[in-house]
Amino acid sequence: MNNLVYLVPLFPLLGFLINGLFRKSLSKRTIGIIGSGTILLSFIVSLVLFFDVKANGGSVVTYFNFIDVVSFQIPFAFQVDQLSVIFLLIITGIGFLIHVYSTSYMYEESSDHLGRYFAYLNLFVFSMLLLVLGANYVIMFIGWEGVGLCSYLLIGFWFKNDNYNYAAKKAFIMNRIGDLGFLLAVFLLLNKLGTATYSEVFEKASTSLSTMDVTAITLLLFVGAMGKSAQIPLYTWLPDAMAGPTPVSALIHAATMVTAGIYMIARSNVLYSLSPFTQDVVAVVGLCTAILSATIALYQNDIKKVLAYSTVSQLGFMFLALGVGAYTTGVFHVMTHAFFKALMFLGAGSVIHAMNGQQDITKMGGLVKKLPVTTWTFVIGVLAISGFPFTSGFVSKDEILIAVYAHSPVLFWFAAFAAILTAVYMFRLMFLVFFGGFRGTHEQEHHLHESPSAITIPLIILAILSLVGGFVQLPKIFGGTDFFNQFLAPVVPAINHESAATTTAEYYLFGGTIVGLVIIFAATRKLFAVNQFEDSYKGIRKILADKWYIDELYDAVIVKPLNSFSGFLKSVIEKSGIDGLVNSVGRFVNYASRQLRLLQSGQVSSYILFMVLSITVLFLVFWNQEYIIQFLQKTF
Amino acid sequence: MSTSEILFWSLSVLALFGAIMVVISKNPVHSVLWLIVVFFAISGHYLLLNAQFLAIVNIIVYAGAIMVLFLFVIMLMNLNKETEPQKNVWMKISGVVSGGLLLCVFISSVISAFDINGKTALTGGGDIGLIQNLGKVLFNVYAVPFEISSVLFLSAMVGAVVIGKKD
Amino acid sequence: MPIQYYIILAACLFCIGVAGVLTRRNAIIVFMCIELMLNAVNLLLVAFSKMHYAAAVAKDAGTAAGTDAQLFVFFIMVVAAAEVSVGLAIIVMMYRNIHSVDINFLNRLKN
Numbered sequence: 001m002n003n004l005v006y007l008v009p010l011f012p013l014l015g016f017l018i019n020g021l022f023r024k025s026l027s028k029r030t031i032g033i034i035g036s037g038t039i040l041l042s043f044i045v046s047l048v049l050f051f052d053v054k055a056n057g058g059s060v061v062t063y064f065n066f067i068d069v070v071s072f073q074i075p076f077a078f079q080v081d082q083l084s085v086i087f088l089l090i091i092t093g094i095g096f097l098i099h100v101y102s103t104s105y106m107y108e109e110s111s112d113h114l115g116r117y118f119a120y121l122n123l124f125v126f127s128m129l130l131l132v133l134g135a136n137y138v139i140m141f142i143g144w145e146g147v148g149l150c151s152y153l154l155i156g157f158w159f160k161n162d163n164y165n166y167a168a169k170k171a172f173i174m175n176r177i178g179d180l181g182f183l184l185a186v187f188l189l190l191n192k193l194g195t196a197t198y199s200e201v202f203e204k205a206s207t208s209l210s211t212m213d214v215t216a217i218t219l220l221l222f223v224g225a226m227g228k229s230a231q232i233p234l235y236t237w238l239p240d241a242m243a244g245p246t247p248v249s250a251l252i253h254a255a256t257m258v259t260a261g262i263y264m265i266a267r268s269n270v271l272y273s274l275s276p277f278t279q280d281v282v283a284v285v286g287l288c289t290a291i292l293s294a295t296i297a298l299y300q301n302d303i304k305k306v307l308a309y310s311t312v313s314q315l316g317f318m319f320l321a322l323g324v325g326a327y328t329t330g331v332f333h334v335m336t337h338a339f340f341k342a343l344m345f346l347g348a349g350s351v352i353h354a355m356n357g358q359q360d361i362t363k364m365g366g367l368v369k370k371l372p373v374t375t376w377t378f379v380i381g382v383l384a385i386s387g388f389p390f391t392s393g394f395v396s397k398d399e400i401l402i403a404v405y406a407h408s409p410v411l412f413w414f415a416a417f418a419a420i421l422t423a424v425y426m427f428r429l430m431f432l433v434f435f436g437g438f439r440g441t442h443e444q445e446h447h448l449h450e451s452p453s454a455i456t457i458p459l460i461i462l463a464i465l466s467l468v469g470g471f472v473q474l475p476k477i478f479g480g481t482d483f484f485n486q487f488l489a490p491v492v493p494a495i496n497h498e499s500a501a502t503t504t505a506e507y508y509l510f511g512g513t514i515v516g517l518v519i520i521f522a523a524t525r526k527l528f529a530v531n532q533f534e535d536s537y538k539g540i541r542k543i544l545a546d547k548w549y550i551d552e553l554y555d556a557v558i559v560k561p562l563n564s565f566s567g568f569l570k571s572v573i574e575k576s577g578i579d580g581l582v583n584s585v586g587r588f589v590n591y592a593s594r595q596l597r598l599l600q601s602g603q604v605s606s607y608i609l610f611m612v613l614s615i616t617v618l619f620l621v622f623w624n625q626e627y628i629i630q631f632l633q634k635t636f
Numbered sequence: 637m638s639t640s641e642i643l644f645w646s647l648s649v650l651a652l653f654g655a656i657m658v659v660i661s662k663n664p665v666h667s668v669l670w671l672i673v674v675f676f677a678i679s680g681h682y683l684l685l686n687a688q689f690l691a692i693v694n695i696i697v698y699a700g701a702i703m704v705l706f707l708f709v710i711m712l713m714n715l716n717k718e719t720e721p722q723k724n725v726w727m728k729i730s731g732v733v734s735g736g737l738l739l740c741v742f743i744s745s746v747i748s749a750f751d752i753n754g755k756t757a758l759t760g761g762g763d764i765g766l767i768q769n770l771g772k773v774l775f776n777v778y779a780v781p782f783e784i785s786s787v788l789f790l791s792a793m794v795g796a797v798v799i800g801k802k803d
Numbered sequence: 804m805p806i807q808y809y810i811i812l813a814a815c816l817f818c819i820g821v822a823g824v825l826t827r828r829n830a831i832i833v834f835m836c837i838e839l840m841l842n843a844v845n846l847l848l849v850a851f852s853k854m855h856y857a858a859a860v861a862k863d864a865g866t867a868a869g870t871d872a873q874l875f876v877f878f879i880m881v882v883a884a885a886e887v888s889v890g891l892a893i894i895v896m897m898y899r900n901i902h903s904v905d906i907n908f909l910n911r912l913k914n
Contacts, residue, residue: 604906605727609825612734616741623745648812655816655839659823664831671835674816678842687849690876694845697880702838702887709891710831713898731825735818742814746807762856764870773870774877785881792885799892802899 005061005078007045008088009129011038015122023115031111032103035118039099039125043092046085053085058490060135060199067138072194079135079198083491086331087132087263090338094255095125097458101346102247104454105353117157121251124150128256132263136197137186140264144182144228147257148175154252155244167240174237178227185220188213202270211275218271218278222285225261230312231289231319236551238312242304246349249304254311254341259334262318266492269327273493283323283407287414290316292548294421298428299545302359303348306429310385311341313422317400320415326403327492328485332473333400336392339469340384343462347378350451350459351433355444361429366438370448373456375434377463382430384466386423386520387513395470398509405505416512423520431528643684651677664710668703675699687765809850816843830894830904834887841883845876 015038019031026034058081067074099121106117127146134140149172156168189196192213193204205214225231230238238258242249252258265272265282272279290313297309314337321330352359354371368375384393397419405412438445450456473484543549621628654674661667675698682691763769774782820843823836852869859868894904901908 605731605825605828609727609730609734612738612821612825616734616738619738619741619745623741623748644808648808651812652815652819655819658832658835658839659819659826664829667832667835671839674839675842678846681846682849685849685853687852687873687876690845690849690873693877693880694842697884698838698842702884705887705891706831706835709895712895713904728826732822734825735822738821739814739818742818743811746810746814762853762860762869764852764856764867765873769867770870770873770877773867774874778874781878785878788882788885792888796888796892799889799896 003061004045005049005080005133006063008042008049008092009126009133011041011045012122012126012129014038016119016126019115019122020119023112023119026111026115028107028111028114031115031118032099035122036096036099036103038122039092039096042125042129043089043096046088046092049080050085050089053080053082054487058082058084062135072190072196074136074138074196076139077135077197078133078139080133081491082488083263083266083331084132086335086488087259088129090259090335091125091128091132091256094338094342094462095121095251097461098247098251098255098342098346101250101349101455101458102245104452105247105349106245117154117245120150120153120157121248124154124252124257128260131260135199136195137189137201138196140267141179141182141186144224144260144264145179147252147260148172148179148228151175151241151252151257154248155241157244157248161243164243167237167243171237171241174234175227178224178234181220181223181227183224185217185224188217188220192217198267205271205274209274214271214275215277218268218275219281221264221268221271222278222282225264225319226285229258229261229315229319231261231285231316232292235289235293235312236547236554239305239308239547242302242308246304246345246352249308250342250345250349253308254345255338258311258315259318259338262315262322262330262334265319265322266327266331269322269492272322273325279323279325281323283320283404283411286316286319286321286323287411287418288316289313290320290418291414291421294418294425295544296547297425298421299541301362301545303351303361303364303429303433304345304359306361306425307341307344307348310344310422310426311337313418314341314385317397317415317418320411321400321403324403324407324411326400328488329396329399329403331488331492332484333396336384336396336466336469339462340381340391340393340466343459343466344378344381344385346455346459346462347374347381350374350455351378353451353455354448355440356447358440358444361432363440363444364433364438365436365440366434367448368434371434371450373450373459377456377459378434379430380463380466382426386426386517387419388517389510389514390467390470392466392469394513395473398506398513399473401509402506420516420520423517424524427520427524428528431524435525436528640684643680647677647680647684650674651681665707668706668710671706672699672703675703682765685765686762689765689767689770806850806854809847813843813847813850816840816846828905828907830897830906831891833906834890834894838883838887841879845879848872848876848879 015034018034019026023031058079060077060079062075062077064076065073066076099118102117102121106114109117124147127143127150129143130146131140131143134143152168152172155171156165158164186196189201192209193201195201195204209217227234238253241253244252272282293309293312293316297306297313300306300309314333318330318333318337321327321333350371351364351367351374354367354374355364358364380391384391387394387397401412401415401419404415651674654670654677657670658667658674661670675694679691679694679699682688682694817840820836820840823839824833827833827836849872852872854869855872856866856869859866898904
């Protein structure tokens with residue numbers, strides 16, 4: 001059964017090829033059907049694989065030898081086990097919903113641009129599937145690079161706008177910086193262990209690697225994750241990446257690509273457990289990112305930017321979970337976050353469509369009357385992310401907080417603070433956009449309408465998932481079983497938090513959550529469900545609204561020096577140096593030929609002179625051959 | 637010093653002196669005359685080596701015919717005095733130096749050659765220079781080149797006439 | 804006579820001829836120096852023929868070991884004669900055209 005696994009990436013690849021090559025001759029409907037249909041087929045195969053793995057456990061399917069050199073072999077193999085099959089379901093399931101959504105959202109594009117869009121989306125899903133299915137770090141890297149490429153292609157989809165192109169380049173370059181770390185880690189692995197295959201690496205890791213090696217490898221892998229999953233310092237690309245179409249933001253930056261880093265660390269949990277130092281680094285970086293981006297999100301006025309910073313913040317939470325050793329919790333939060341963040345992004349897309357392209361939330365408000373489905377699904381998403389009891393977000397976030405508490409109470413209080421900030425900015429967003437009075441222009445108000453069903457149905461499905469998705473892992477105090485943990489146990493060890501201290505902490509957390517949410521709801525309703533909203537901020541609010549000036553810092557410290565350095569290289573080394581060298585070779589040949597031409601003077605006597613001299617030399621060499629050979633041998 | 641040695645050395649000195657005078661003389665007619673002296677000296681060497689036929693042929697053909705031809709042409713052009721302006725000094729020096737270099741190379745090769753040690757050129761004896769022996773070999777073994785040389789002469793004559801035609 | 808003497812004599816004559824060719828500007832003198840070189844070679848050939856004869860006659864009297872070289876000299880003279888006639892015809896032509904026999908005027912091959 002698991003030899004069907006090749007079908008899962010094959011369908012999106014075919015979709016990419018067909019839509020990409022034939023996009024000018026297919027109708028928009030056909031393109032949409034092909035694009036979404038391939039993902040649906042992959043989803044079905046993934047379901048089959050899921051039940052297979054549930055019954056029979058994981059396995060590795062090898063296809064051919066990809067790299068085969070003396071010191072190591074890298075087979076092209078897929079690993080179908082519990083962890084990868086969960087990710088397969090997430091990617092293909094949510095991917096399918098987003099494809100369906102896109103058929104309506106992107107309908108105004110011409111058919112060849114639409115074809116390009118779906119081709120890129122399919123290519124993206126293909127790369128992400130490769131990443132998740134690979135049985136060794138090299139195949140993962142192929143997918144890793146592929147999703148980086150597709151993010152560039154999709155963010156810069158409307159390529160006629162220069163700003164979008166800059167954003168796409170920024171995303172790709174920051175990704176690349178992370179990829180360098182990833183590659184170095186792979187090289188280290190190949191050097192020390194001679195293999196990159198997961199099973200072999202994890203077997204040999206505890207015995208053959210020194211602590212220094214493991215720390216280095218895990219740190220470098222984390223650098224890769226920093227780039228891909230937008231942690232400090234490589235996170236500034238994600239908010240700018242909102243230049244792409246909203247479904248792209250939903251798919252790539254909510255559900256899939258950014259979770260590649262989490263997947264990678266969860267997969268390498270054996271290595272990370274061997275290196276406590278890196279785990280601390282991961283946890284601290286994740287926590288700082290969570291807090292920093294949450295503070296920025298408090299004062300953003302673009303609906304997509306708020307969601308982007310929210311994504312960065314939630315990713316910080318996931319890394320925090322991984323850093324304290326709660327790997328399954330991190331993966332669980334990936335799943336729930338995919339549900340509600342994709343939901344909110346798609347909802348935002350619906351709002352933007354209704355507002356005819358307007359993305360500034362200070363000019364929205366009171367949309368609940370005209371866009372009911374969008375509003376209430378979005379509200380469900382907000383509740384989920386804030387941790388409203390029994391939503392999926394509640395279960396996963398509480399589990400993270402409990403795991404952090406069990407590890408270190410100090411970190412716990414910071415994490416709790418970040419969770420509170422999450423609720424605050426999310427409620428702010430909700431009230432500013434959907435409640436209160438409408439703050440836009442009159443024509444916009446007339447234009448407001450609910451979106452077609454291709455948009456609302458995915459919203460509804462995702463909302464349901466956000467509500468019930470948590471039940472696979474309800475904590476024991478509420479009568480659930482940790483089905484998720486047990487499912488992943490063969491691959492990813494679960495953290496054990498059954499001690500009495502943590503149980504009481506769970507109760508406190510539950511109570512605290514309810515109280516906190518009520519307070520935040522009341523406060524934000526008062527502040528933000530308003531008819532007028534001025535958007536000029538002063539003082540500390542201005543700093544937050546301007547993203548702590550980190551972009552400007554990068555620009556001054558990194559971008560400008562690099563630019564001037566390459567300008568220097570261009571004008572000095574390239575023009576004078578290399579060009580000068582090549583030109584001077586040409587000029588020298590010219591000069592030499594002119595001088596040589598003077599030999600042909602037409603004077604017979606000089607010809608004869610040269611002849612005699614040459615004969616002399618010839619005789620010299622000819623008659624003293626042995627001496628010359630001996631001399632040459634002695635000197636060389 | 638035996639007779640042949642004395643003869644050898646005197647003929648050599650004569651030949652070398654004559655050659656140098658050929659090169660140095662300003663008047664072309666003098667150069668021709670000195671060259672004839674050189675030819676006589678060389679014929680003397682041939683006789684010393686008992687190459688009688690070649691000695692006579694040398695004098696008849698070279699000194700007799702070829703040099704006379706040269707003289708005719710010089711007289712035709714009225715080159716009594718050397719009318720050319722002085723050659724570039726550098727060229728003269730370089731010419732002499734190259735000649736000298738070539739000589740040095742030859743001499744060094746002779747000195748370092750070891751398979752001619754002890755070999756002598758037999759002087760004053762031997763039958764191979766006699767005309768009947770040479771004739772035997774010429775008309776038996778080398779008959780074809782002999783006939784072809786007649787063709788060569790034909791072509792040379794025709795060529796000379798054609799080139800010299802006043803058109 | 805040891806053969807080295809003949810070799811060195813012929814080499815000297817040859818090199819004097821070379822120096823003459825390089826040094827003189829009168830075409831006829833150059834031609835004569837070429838003849839000088841040819842004669843040097845002839846002399847050397849005859850000397851070698853006697854050398855081989857001397858080596859061979861020690862083993863078996865009545866040998867005809869060195870005759871090839873002397874016949875070669877004969878042919879060289881033949882060729883020299885032909886060459887001189889044609890060469891002088893050319894020089895006469897040259898004189899008719901430019902009224903000088905200076906070889907430096909023969910620079911039509913320039914550049």
